[in-house]
Amino acid sequence: MRVEIWSDIACPWCYVGKARFEKALEAFPHRDDVEVVHRSFELDPNRAKGDIQPVLTMLTKKYGMSEAQAQAGEDNLGAQAAAEGLDYRTRDRDHGNTFDMHRLLHFAKEQGRQDELIGLLYRANFAEERSVFDDDERLVELAVAAGLDAEAARTVLADPAAYADEVRADEREAAELGASGVPFFVLDRAYGVSGAQPAEVFAQALKQAWGDRPPLTLIQDSGDAQACGPDGCAVPQG
């Protein structure tokens, strides 16, 4: 079974939701047969790369919250994160464009290091003092910690076209699947879970998606199957 998770590094509920999902996955009897793939979704795609703001400033300016409301929201998110065992800085975090991080995550996927990198990016953004938005070298450090080659990561970051199509394709698919927010979990392209639901909901979704898998619809022509099996290969006549 495959679980695809659409998310953004700048999305606090994605950080929390990932931990809740993983709790459910850990307890799922068929966990070794579950493959997890991370997909790109930008919450703020139109923000320029250099346009970095404190989260509180962004919340008050973009969503018209009062500073007290915005801070209360952050405090509350911090408490929800803590309940999942996650560190969360409720003060002085930055907000910015995440496109380069998504491009880097696609490179990491190709190298089998996507899960490592996304975990480090979340932690860096939500729990560590140094901003992930300040310069590429911060992202290179995280890439190296995830097992990627520094020079290769630098090359990806330096070329705005590298893996850009892959990010856009993920975002197009999210829209096609009806996801308007993140995190958005898709199980075998049959079941969807929207938001950082409790671990019990993910457990139920895993169970249902695993148990309810319908038999495949076979598509074939009328001829003999040209295949090999335990009894040998079909030999074409004529």
Next chain:
Amino acid sequence: MRVEIWSDIACPWCYVGKARFEKALEAFPHRDDVEVVHRSFELDPNRAKGDIQPVLTMLTKKYGMSEAQAQAGEDNLGAQAAAEGLDYRTRDRDHGNTFDMHRLLHFAKEQGRQDELIGLLYRANFAEERSVFDDDERLVELAVAAGLDAEAARTVLADPAAYADEVRADEREAAELGASGVPFFVLDRAYGVSGAQPAEVFAQALKQAWGDRPPLTLIQDSGDAQACGPDGCAVPQG
């Protein structure tokens, strides 16, 4: 959309079927949104690693064919391969255990080089004089040609447990999906195509799987979705 292809390097119809599928994929308008994953299936899992035989000897001993029948089958497969533009040695090929190649393909998958490696393995087995069954260094050469690190490939090959679970998991899934022979193509876990069908059948399967994708069934609890979207993140109350 994701297409999973169960196959074995020792399976001539897998070699031919891959080319037919790729012809259909090349002409498919949404080809850039199709991800192809190769899955393991051993036609001859009980053959000992060192038990290497000429294909003709294997066909006569294992399936009780006459030598003339076996050779006619190979000639016919060679003609089918040629029709897809593939080289095929109809004389003096070897047959053996493919478990190590499947382990190496899983390593290559982790490194984003699976498609490159499986293409080279097929070509080496079906079209080149040197046997792929003779020694690990042959496989290391092919791994390097696929873009993998020689030392890392050598380490994988030297450890019989490396990626063995992944191979077994693929084979278990094939059985669960009802595949008794290969190649076996699965589109988004909804449609199956068994055997090296004509390219037109693959084209139809791609079209049908793409167009018929049912909407996701959403699973969630009764509470508010804790998610972030274009209008900000839901803020927990209380």
